[in-house]
Amino acid sequence: MDRAILHMDLDCFFVSVERLRNSALNNKPVIVGGMSDRGVVSACSYEARRFGVHSAMPMRMARHLCPDAIILRGDFEAYSQYSEMVTEVIVENAPLVEKASVDEFYIDMTGMEKFFGTYRYAQHLRKTIIKETGLSISFGLSTSKTVSKVVTNEVKPAGYNLVEIGQEKQFLAPLAINKLPMVGEVTAQTLRNMGISKVGTLSEMPCKVLERTFGKMGKVLWEKANGIDYSPVLPYSEPKSMSKEITFQQDTTDLVYLKSILIRLAEQLSYELRKDGYCTACVTVKLRYSNFDTHNKQVIISSTSADHILIPLVLQLFDQLYEKRLLIRLVGVRFTKLVRGVQQLSLFDQSAKVAPLYTAMDVIRSRFGIKSIGRAMGYPIKRE
Structure with missing residues (x-):
């Protein structure tokens, strides 16, 4: 049976919650984080990102790049509340759920195709979340966690897409190597020094060459570049x-x-x-x-x-x-x-x-x- 793994990610979660609580924030650049210049950015809206603002950036720099942005202090209780609302909707409507973070979920929908149609049901679940919580959410559907996550990142904000069985490698090939999960700045620069800037090029590299450079992680890189990922969706369970x-x-x-x-x-x-x-x-x-x-x-x-x-x-x-x-x-x-x-x-x-x-x-x-x-x-x- 072919796997069907759904990845769902709340769009700009922290900013979205703030906008639900204050309609005056709509369509304006918003930065959430420390209020002083010595603080750092925790999250920012897509409007602020167009100015080069990103998470973990010093607040002083963020203010300089986007002086008209609205700066807000984070509200832990509100974010936890909305995260729990989304979690409840997903757990009630999906067979096997992994909560990867406060705003990110993996769902194993394997076997549901013959009953509902996984892509159609994923769209229905997305609409339900939006209706119940008011939050925007994107998703990607494929045969693996890696590919589904990449799909979600490519269609954000407020988008969704399906990569058909057997099309994983073709979908990934034209993307930049830093689009792959686990490829950070250091790994990406090492790959570029090797003449590898696209996922497709990485997928064609001999696996042993990558292992000599990155050790055991080289094989994992090669597998992800080829759309190979058998990691399971781990059942959601919050420790008390x-x-x-x-x-x-x-x-x-x-x-x-x-x-x-x-x-x-x-x-x-x-x-x-x-x-x-x-x-x-x-x-x-x-x-x-x-x-x-x-x-x-x-x-x-x-x-x-x-x-x-x-x-x-x-x-x-x-x-x-x-x-x-x-x-x-x-x-x-x-x-x-x-x-x-x-x-x-x-x-x-x-x-x-x-x-x-x-x-x-x-x-x-x-x-x-x-x-x-x-x-x-x-x-x-x-x-x-």
């Missing part, structure tokens, strides 16, 4: 919480040591939030005394995955909780009320220096392990 706790070998009242452990747990959990694409809106600290008496304290916050916001909250909760001055047996940190979209949402209210720092540290952790880098105050020597 993330938590870490430590039981000490010896009960302690060393506040410096206790707080260092909490800092380390919060920092590691923040990394896991960003890695998996989430923000948290509720922070909980747990204490267990030597007599096994256990206490929890929590606080509701605006969604975030930033260490420098979450760590002070964890320490504040600990100070409020630790009243008995008894020996501590266990400490723990728990994040709940998780929402998707951390890679985009985390840029709000971040300075141009902090966001790249988190990215660099997360790259090191991904390569060498979660404990490979961290704040010095999270790893003090325990006093005897």
Whole structure:
């Protein structure tokens, strides 16, 4: 049975939500992100993009390129609400759904052709989403996740298209190599240095030549260029919480040591939030005394995955909780009320220096392990 993989992407999601909430924004260039010149752009409308504005750009530069743009601060709660609305519509009307981000979905429609016609049903689903939420959405339909995503990107905004079975390679061939998912600036430049600027040229390269240059990733590049992608659509399931706790070998009242452990747990959990694409809106600290008496304290916050916001909250909760001055047996940190979209949402209210720092540290952790880098105050020597 031939696969039928649908990729749906909400058009300029953050700006679209703001426009639904304020009709005066229609047809005007809009930038969402940090309000100060030191902030960065989280999202921008297509009108603003025509001036060269793009996400992750310093706000100072964005203001210079598009001085007439309307600058808005992001609203986590509104974006989460609209994302959940779209998710509910899709999950109720599709057999197998993967939520790739706050505004992006993959749907496995294999086998539906003989009952509905997959392309016709995809159009119906798109109309339903627009009617129920008011948001604009584009989609691409093909036999693989890679090709469907490329199709969606090519037809945005407010478009849709189908690549028939056997036409995948032909569709991809004339496109620039950076149109392929996973081909970033560095990889694209390496390929251009090899004389490869189009996907069609890449697809005709000997696979072993690419493997010598890119290692195992070379084979993946060759497969994607040829429209080959068997990766499955993973069933949608949102985690309810993330938590870490430590039981000490010896009960302690060393506040410096206790707080260092909490800092380390919060920092590691923040990394896991960003890695998996989430923000948290509720922070909980747990204490267990030597007599096994256990206490929890929590606080509701605006969604975030930033260490420098979450760590002070964890320490504040600990100070409020630790009243008995008894020996501590266990400490723990728990994040709940998780929402998707951390890679985009985390840029709000971040300075141009902090966001790249988190990215660099997360790259090191991904390569060498979660404990490979961290704040010095999270790893003090325990006093005897």
